[in-house]
Amino acid sequence: MITKGGTYTGNYQSLSSDVPCILVNTNQPVILDGCNLSGAGHLIQSGSGANLTVRNCTGVALTPSTDNTPPGHFLDTYQSRNLVVEHNTLTGTTGIVVNRWQNTGTGGTLTVRYNVATNIDGRWRNGTSSGGEGFTRASFLQLNTVLGLADVDIAFNQVLNTPDKSRVEDNINFYNSSGTAGSPLHVHDNFVRGGYPVPATAAGYTGSGLTTDGDANTAATASAYLEADHNQFVGVGNAAMNIAAGHDIYYHDNRLVSSGLLPNGQRFYAGFTGIGVFNYYQQLASVFFNQRVENNTIGYVRWGGHDPYDDRQDLAPDACAPCAATTIHLPNPITLDTENQEWLSWLAKVQQNNVTLGPLNAGNTPAPTPTPTPTAGTIANPGFEADNKETASPTGWQKTIIAGIGNPSYTETYGTTHSGTYHGTHYSVLPYEVYTYQVVTGLANGTYRLQAWVRSGGGQAIAQMQAKNYGGAQLSTAIGATPGNSWVQVSLGNIAISNGQCEIGFYSKATSSQWIYFDDVTLVATQNTAPTVSLAAASTSLTLGQGTALTATAADADGSVAKVEFFNGTTKLGEDTATPYVLNWTPTAAGTYSLTAIATDDAGASTTSGAITVTVTASAPTPAPTPAPVAVGGNLVVNPSFEADGQEMDAPTGWQKTLAPGTDNHSSYSEAYGGSHSGSFHGTQWRPEGYEVYTYQVINNVPAGTYRLRAWVRGSGGQATAIMLAKNYGGGQLSTPIGASISDWQQIEITNINVTSGTAEIGFYSKASKNQWIYFDDVELVALPATPTPTTAANTVLNASFDDDQAAVLSPRQWKVQTGSLNGPWVSYTESYGGAHTGTYHGTHYSLLPYEIYTNQGVKKLPNGTYNLKAWVKGDIRYKAQLRASNYGGPTLAADIASSADWVQVSVLGITVSNGQCEVGFYSNGPGGQWLYFDDVELTRQDAGSPADNLLMSSSDPAASGLGLYPNPANSQTSVTGTFAQNDNVTITVIDYQGTQLAQFQRTAVAGSNEFTLDTSSLPSGTYTLRVVSSSQPVQVLNLAVVH
Structure with missing residues (x-):
């Protein structure tokens, strides 16, 4: 605690969320200069009347010490009378909070400038708790009820937030805060990049770059007299700039850019608009007035938006009246490169204005503690555990930052370790170049091997493990992208140490948000062991003109295989330097060939495989006999599980591939890496560079009939296209997408393939x-x-x-809108944003303001009878949303719609139409930010039979069927129970209410009681019907609900 004025410096830490690192409790002037701060709670806190300067300080947030608590503020003040915050860095905190102000008439004011903030983060350590959101809203800078303060300057601050490593709300927020008419609050020349929900791929987000805010009901207490100009807000979700409250707000000459993409290229769905002016708190005209928005340059991608181009929403729809006349709209396309150009222009601006961001070299930062000397002949701190904490200066390791701002080299727990608790990391949201290293001394001269376990997202210009200064030339091995983000071991062998030491290290030259992790580093003396190698051919009997894949299996127990060469006798046929070691070879003459492979390791030792014989004949072989038609349920796929070859293959038996121009041949193969669904191997499509490949087989002699194609798949997601397909069977091509499922195998299928041509290509x-x-x-x-x-x-x-208009519209054909008193009809519209259930467009209810809306259609000329109304919906429902049926001759019927991130089907059943019509519609009543999507609405006559009804052909009453179903609703599985009179084969089919078969299970029943467990984990939340068929009793039906 500081109780008297003066200048203070030093290192301060608090491990409690309830105790600040520094508490300023005096009205005398206090200067904190060159302090190093780390804490679980607030780093600096000051009380009433503080006159405080914070400069050249470094603040790092530690994990909170209690649940349901965010990291602390870098600076938390209450009723200050003078405050200067400049040339600081803050990482992982919840920013700067200026809470109220003590106006003493002595000329005190607020200055926040030249600071560098990374990852403003309001997330709790325990994630989402019961009834909570899992985070506290946080800002880089928030002024709360700071009224009538003149000469405020907020300038040249840099804020960089990373997806899923931060959770910021409004980066800069003014809540019931104001300057004066003669001296507005001045926010200028700041750079903010990033504002994301968690996870960053989610659609819902209410943050911004800068927002004027507050619920004041008088002009004197509202946010007011603020000028924001020449700022850059890049890649910020929801809105780059908002005026949501107050008066006399002037936004001009700002640059607002968002590509609609996350840094890894995935679509960013949380963006809404570049700039908006809307009276969120419904303030009176005497409180909300005189907003000016001029000469702002905007390029803001919102998927499904239309201002000024498709997939753009530069200005908020119907909520930016002062904006349009002078706005400068950037031309399309707006890409990640566009965002990066904003970054480069910011760096140029900083340089041109002779500004230094972050701490100045003149600060009084204490000298670092000398690194302990490791034991001779061993690596110090090889697993990064010695400090027992995340640190920018791990024991035993040094670093050289060659380019970039901030610290791109440190240890952390994020992303899992290879062993222990911590690993080394190279990462920054900015471009960087860094080398992390140590010199191992006291080594006996001899041959050594350097190894480490690594992970990488890939894409760096250079990412290497290195060995040098050992008496020989520098050695290095590349650290490439690791498939599936798994840890892999990299190795440098044959390090011939002749001077008793070796410098080992990790080097990265990377663009923004690229990363490597490294852990468990070893340097050991070796006596080189030669590699092992064996050779196999996909086919050993060929007709002249045919080719075969030669596959070598090679390994090196104490290093790595440098290359594998393929020989016919002493004639070299080719070589491969990466696994799988494959040579596609086509002999040029008939005869008998003796083929071998020679593997050479990274230390120069080599081994020759045993010879294999390949016979090439000049005449065509006798064609194989035509296979007999298979029975129902028999699998026609050759080598369906990729086990036929007994090893990893570039050309697995039965499968062919077609490559797009420029695609590497090794983009499709079989392997064991990552684990198979069954057996030892699976098929893979992957490359460290962009690629396009088709892996397929043509199945001949297929009897005419209806077929189903199924496969178990996993995938990274994000591809432009990733599909399973069936074609050339006598009908048009059928396909189904392969989505993201990194850790779990999922079964996909294409059903009702009507084969008429005798062949099928899959x-x-x-x-x-x-x-x-x-x-x-x-x-x-x-x-x-x-x-x-x-x-x-x-x-x-x-x-x-909602596809008839073939566009996003406010008034879709056949539908009409009734509005409540709070809003206009623009709350209801169609769009493609977020993805439709089917087709391109869906209906939407959404507004930033509270609203009430009813979108409906009167269906006429209906035969009297009983009808069912169904629709697919999803949304964030904070008060009320319903599917309704009315004006059919009876009372209004409604089904409540609950929040769901996935499409689910809701129903209103048993609508007895007696007047030849029925009004169907969607009703929403909620606060700002509530949203509802609706699609694929159907009103069908119940007694006519839906597709599912006709497939079922039976009562769905469990009591009538004699079967039970538990649990129901189900999550990942459910069980069908029942009694059978005799041993029997049972088929259980899962059907949705469109009549589409989604899954089928084959079970064997015994005489007596039975229980059949069914996997429902891959079924979307919704209502389904189970059709149970056996030979000993009638078709039986159960209704099943699935809720995830």
């Missing part, structure tokens, strides 16, 4: 960027039993999927 196609991947395994093409063709009840709703 395959997997990827058009992907670097390091994107799919795995596939246990592929099956099976005949389906004949089923009666269902009669589909006609859907009577017009424009049911």
Whole structure:
């Protein structure tokens, strides 16, 4: 605690969320200069009347000591009378809070400038708790009820937030705070990049770059007299700049840019608009007035937006009246490169204005503690555990920052370790170049091997492990992208130490947000062991003109394999330097060939494999006999599980591939890496650079009939296209997408493939960027039993999927809107944003302000009878949303719609129409930020039979069927229970309410009681029907609800 004025410096730490590192409790002038601060709570806190200067300080937030608590503020003040915050760095904190002000008439004011903030983070250590959001709203700078303060200067601050490593609300927020008419609060020449929800791929987010805020009901107490100019807000979700409250606000000459993409290239769905002016708190006209928005340059991508171009929303729809006349709209496209150009222009501005960001070299930072000398001949702190904490200066290691701002080299727990608690990291949200190293001394001269476990996101210009200053030339090995983000071991062998020492290290030259992790580093003396190698051919009997894949299996127990060469006798056929070691070879003459492979390791030792014989004949072999038709359920796929070769193959038996120009041949292969769905191997499509590949097989002699194609898959997600497909069967190409499922195998299927041509081509196609991947395994093409063709009840709703207009519109065809007293009809519209259930567009209810809306359609000329109303919905429902049926001759019927991030189906059943019509619609009543999507609306006559009803052909009453279902609703699995009179084969089919078969299970029943467990983890939340078929009893039906 500081109780008297003066200048203070030093290192301060608090491990309690309730105790600040420094508490200023005096009205005398206090200067904190060159302090190093780390804490679980507030780093600096001051009480009433403080006259405080904080400069050249470094603040790092530690993990909170209690649950449901965010990291602390860098600076938390209450009723200050003078405050200067400049040339500081703050990392992982909840920013600067200026809470109220003590106006003494002595000329005190607020200055915040030249600071560097990284990852403003309001997340709790325990994540989301019951009933909570899992975070506290945080800002880089918030003024709360600071009224009538003149000469405020907020300038040349840099704020950089990283997706999923930060959680900021408004980066800069003014809540019921004001300057004066003659001296407005001045916010200028700041750079802010990033404002994301958690996870960053989520659609809901209420933050911004800068917002005037507050619920004051008088002009004197409202946010007012503020000028914001020449700022840059880049990649910020929801809105770059908002005026949500107050008067006499002037935004001009700012640059607002968002590409609609996360730094890794994934789409960013939380963006809404570049700039908005809206009376969020419904303040009176005497409180909310005189907003000016002029000469701002904007390029803001919102997927599904239309201002001024498709997928743009530079200005808030119907909420930016002062904006349009002088706004400068950037031309398309707005990309990540556009965002990066803003960064470069910011760096140029800083240089041109002779500004130094962050602490000045003249600060009084104490000298660092000398690094302890490690034991001779060993690596100091090889697993980064010695400090027992995250640190920028791990014991035993040094670093050289060659380029960049801030500290891109440190230890942390984030992202898991190879062993222990901590690992080394190279990472920054900015471009950087750094070398982390140590010199190992006291080594006996001899040959050594350097190894480390690493992970990398890839993409760096250079990422290496290095060995040098050992008496020989520098050695290095690249650290590439690691598939599936798994830890892999890299190795440098044959380090011939002749001077008793070796400098080992990790070097990165990278652009923004690229990273490597390193852990468990070893340097050991070796006596080199030669590698092992064996050789196999995909086919050893060829007809002249045919080729075969030669695959070598090579390993090195004490290092790595440098290359594998392939020979015919003494004639070299080719070589491969990376696993899988494959040579596609086509002999040029008939005869018998003796083939070998020679593997050479990184220390120069080599081994020759045993010879294999390949026979090439001049005449075509006798064609294989035509296979007999298979029984229903028999799999027609050759090598469906990629086990036939007994090893990893570039060209697995039965499968072919087609490569796009420029795509490497090793983009499709079989492997064991990452684990298979069954057996030892699976199919893979992956490259460290962009690629396009199609892996397939053509199945001949397929009897005419209906077939189903299924496979188990995993994938990174993010590809432009990743699909399983079926074609050339006598009908049009069918496909199903392969989505992101990094750790769990998921089964996908294409059903009702009506084969009429005697052949079927099945395959997997990827058009992907670097390091994107799919795995596939246990592929099956099976005949389906004949089923009666269902009669589909006609859907009577017009424009049911909101695609008739082929555009996002405020007034979709066939639908009308009734508004409440708080809003206009713009709250209801169609859009593609967030993805439709089917097709391109869906209906939407959404506003930043509270609203009430009803979107409806009157369906006419209905035959009297009983109808069912169904629709697919998802949303964030904070008060009320309903699917409604009315004006049909009875009372209004409604189904409440609950919050759901996934599409789910809701229903209003048993609508007895007696007047030949029915009004169907969607009703929403909620606060600002509530949203509802709706799609695929259907009103069908119940007694006509829906597709599902006709497939089921039976009562769905469990008591009538004699079967039970538990649990119901189900999450990951459910069990069907029942009694069978005799041993029997049972088929259980899962059908949705469109009549689509989603899954089928084969079970064997015994005479007596039975229980069949079914996997429901891959079914979306919704309502389904189970159709249970056996030979000993009638078709039986159960209704199943799935809730995840």
